[in-house]
Amino acid sequence: MLKQFLQKTLKKIPTVPEESSTEEIDKKQSNLNASLKKNLDLFKEIYQYPLNTDIQFREFLLGNRKALLIFIDTITKTDIVEDHILTPLLASEDTNKKIEDSIPVKSIITKTVVKDILIEISKGYIALFIDGEEKAYLFSAPNFEGRNIEKSENETVVKGPKEAFNELSSTNISMIRKKIKSESLVVESSVISQRSNNDVYILYLSDVVNDKMLSNVRERLKKIEVDTVQTLGLLEQRIEERPKSIFPTILFTERPDRAASYIEDGYIVLLMDNSPASLVLPATFWSFYHSSEDHYLRFPYGNFTRMLRLLALFMTLFISAAYVAIVTYHAEMIPPDLLLAIAATREKVPFPAAVEVLMMELAFELIREAGLRVPSPIGPTIGIVGALILGQAAVQANIVSPIVVIVVALGGLSSFAIGDLSMNFAVRMSRFLLLLAASFFGIYGIAALFTVGIFYLVSIKSFGVPYLSPLTPKYVSSKDTIFRRLLQNEFFRPGYVKPKDIKKQ
Amino acid sequence: MQQSQEKIGIREYIAIITIMIATKVTDDTPILFFDTLDTAGWIAPFFNALIVVIPLIFLMKVVTRYNKGLIEIIDGLFGKYLGFLLLFIIWFISISALIIDTAIYTDIIGTMYFIRTPTIIIYGLIMAVCAYGAKRGFAQIGSAAWVVYPYLQVSLLFVFILTLSDSNLSFIHPIFGPGPIEIVKESTFTLSIYADFLYLFLIVPFIKDIHVFKKGTWAGFIIVIINVGIAFLLFLLLFDYQSLKMVNYPFHEVIRYIDTGFLTNMESFFLPFWAIASFIRFTVYIWINALLFGHLFKIKQFEYVIPSIATLIVFIGILPESPTYAIFELRKTLFQFTTPIFFFLPILIWIVAKLKGDFSNDDNNN
């Protein structure tokens, strides 16, 4: 009751005075006028010309009719305007020749509604208006500035392609096309926001992907009704099933090779401009646990890294919690020599073990966060100052015992072995919960929380796919879970994405 | 709770069976056997299994014939009132067993690991975890069981191996303990160690199909027998029958005794595995209990009563004083009370089904 009441009062939208813009909206919804003059005035008004400096209105005579070019010169190739549009048009003597036949530009479309034309101009198209025609010709000549293709920084591999996505979706799509040379690779695009008109590209293999899942994804994208969705990170939060959940359900990867291999397995990949990454969905627990290198390396080496990663996962989760639990509740478990050694070092430490570990864990997280944010020239110093000086000084000042430094450092170091950022956060946060459980109930508390965690994990779903599949529930798959199999034995696409074609080999 | 309608596969089902029933070796169940059977206590689980096969076969016949859960079958066969009564008895036994078992597990933690922690806190924690798990739905319980099962089995195996290195094969003699006749007699009294198999027939609708159920039940049965039998045998081989009888919770004494290399005290190492097993075990029980309760009192969304049942269990469970012994007695009584029900109910169901003529066209199929 109270909860509902609270929710009601808190969710009320505050009333803020807004200006009505119905007039402008009406203008944008209208069709083009046959008179060029009127169109020109309309667009100048919409674009706030001449306040708006990079919008260009170029008037000229086409035969005997007046014509007008509108484009934004910061996002269009101006040489196309000059060489491929103005030159042929001005040189053309045959006025009866169709526009499409006289201009050598790769794609030409025509639009009649003002709003549609505005969207295309914002995408870098050049609009041509001719007096007497109630339509505009749009020539594609986008020229958005962006980075070049660079090396992937967050998901580095030793053996494998190094290129990473960048902020231009056309480049990104091209990189995927480079890997999947198939006519069935579909790049669907849809506009997902009302004001900024952000495009999202849905990539999949039409003869593999499950149609139900695909329409599910389309539906969720359609449901987004906001003014702007700038990047994939924001999109991810808009379409995931449990926004409050500690575990991620959509994979975020900056590696085109990884995205391509998921597409080949029947997954769906989302791309957007402005995001040097892709979203892979659905994602299971294993997609976060795996790295692309696992398969590039030879079978034994790949599984060795998997084993290390598993170890790191458990170390990160449990080492500090286990230390607190054992030291405060189950001291008898420690071999006598070690027990006495720990007791001796703790003799002069003023804090209980749980507080001691929590302090160091927080300090470690702080160093980590700060290290991420500092300008890169002083980055390395933070690591040294933080880790060495702080740890050493804390021990010498008898604020923490040396073994706690070892425990926390080991746990922290292990956490870096979990490559995926989201899963990394999930693990680090769970670690604090486990620490709390351990200080409250020892190993029993850890076991209790772990059980709750397992129950939670098995009940998560990502786009209808159980989080721990194919481990449980079982599906036909290549059994690539904790360990991978020989490539020759990986016959199947994962059954949980319900692909149309399950056999790979 | 739309997820609860999903069905579980054979692996999950076997994991549930094993965790549900084989976990019994870690409480005071072994003492019920060794108290009267001395050195032959370990034979009883095997011998019991032979007897238990009979009711299981009858039930299996009925269930495969109708392809329905036991709840629906009992309702259909015995009519509204008698069916209600029968199911109510089953429910009552199940909730009593649940209360007694959880009280014992609380007592184990209270006496072996956390002596100063108030009982209600330990009890509350167990039931909170189980209620949370049970509310997730049966498919999720199955998945969770399968996720942890291999590790639990490996840890148990580890205990077995370590125990073996400290055990003495001579303790097995005299092999027949108090005598073969006694074994037969006492075995029939302690049949209800496998009584939980009865509950499995209630969850038939939640298993993928009847063949999976059939195969899973027998496979689980064998795994359980092997685990229970080996555990009983090793308890005997480590302690000898006289000392074993005096121990309250043999499994926990075993893990306190065994050691490996530089780790001399390992019980806290095995504690989490055991705790996880018991959490999942009671989760299954609570869920089945809520299922029955929901059916009896016509509550469709029965998973909503789980927290209430859990709370009820805690408050009844902490009532008995000096639980180690009071509950042991209660449990013994319950054991003896459930054994005949467990044995004769399946046969009764089968006879009624036969009389109703439901098997007549079945003969061609088989």
Place this chain on the structure above:
Amino acid sequence: MMTTITKSISLFAMLVFLSGCWDQVELEGRAYVVGLGMDKIDDETNQIRITFLISNPEFGSLAEGGGGDEPPQEIISFVANDMESAKDVANMVVAKQVTYDLLRVLFISEEFAKDPEFIRWMYDLTKSKEIRRDIRLVVSKEKASTFIQNINPLLESRPHEYFEKIFERLNATGIAPTSDLLKFFRITESDADLFLSIYGTSLQKNNSGSVQNPLNITAGEFQYEGMTSPIQFAGAAVFKEGKMIGTITTRETRLAYLLNPTLPIKDILTAYPDPFSEDHKLAIRVEKQGKVKTKMDLKKEVPSIDVSLPLAVEVLSNHSMVDYPKEAEKREQLKKHLDDEITKVFEDFIKKTQEEYGTEPFGWSLEARKHFRTLPEFEKFDWMKTYPNMDINVDISIRFSNFGRQGEVPKLEELRD
């Protein structure tokens, strides 16, 4: 909404951290009892004298702010009602919460072990959560409190380390038996065998003049000089039905090792008179070769046991300078001699157990159980009553494994020529 939850969670967390929970004890807040002594108080059956040997964790620690010159241990001896309350009583003197988590050894004075009340106190140990069944049991000749106070090893100065190492060696050499609580309770409860416990003392018996054979003594009889701890362990205390009834020597302990099928195979060094030279002794290493076979015929009027014991013998010293590797005849002679000697020793010891103790420490009752189908039959047989009258034969088969690293010795006459 979120803020309320966050606030309540953080409040709860703080509560947890600040209050400290029920079973939570910080490591440095405990005093670790490594050895526990139990003594009888004269004319008093309700109380015993308890001695704690508390280890100082800071001793020898190299960590920052280590303990300086604190001693390695602290010893406190007092009268108590039971083991559990003693922990709290000790707090009148000891500053930390006493715990048995590191308890490794239980010292019992011989006087107390021989008391019929002793077994009652032993069962107190099964009540405590912290006391495990793998704790070693040591019987001390003098009062346990005196004994513990004399424990002062010079090199392995941390007491738990000292105990761990020395008991390991004692078992490996067969000088003292393995004796843990589990075994004590098991043997006592099965009411058939003898339980052997480690026997030790801090008082050196001063029997100047006669030089004892160091291979056949009990604790206190080993004569040594030098600067070291006054503690010595040798031989075993014999318990029957939970009560101590006597002691056996190191040699007898080793015999028990050899005859007991449940004890692990050990190699044992011992010495027997040299058949070729009266003045010298022959040092040999005896190793159990395979399993001891005990053939029992218990259905007879006088039940009989035939033990066959295959032994591998390695001759380690050869003071008579006989060239065994070359002279097969002498080897045969030696074998026969050893066979006789060893058999005699065995038979003497078995006779002693039959006559003096009434039952055996070899775990034969377990073997005997194999010959009965049901427990009532075995109970009717009554091992303890039957054993003293049994007809027991020991059959030894010796196999020479080798004659030391260097087999040949020079001819003494030639050397002295």
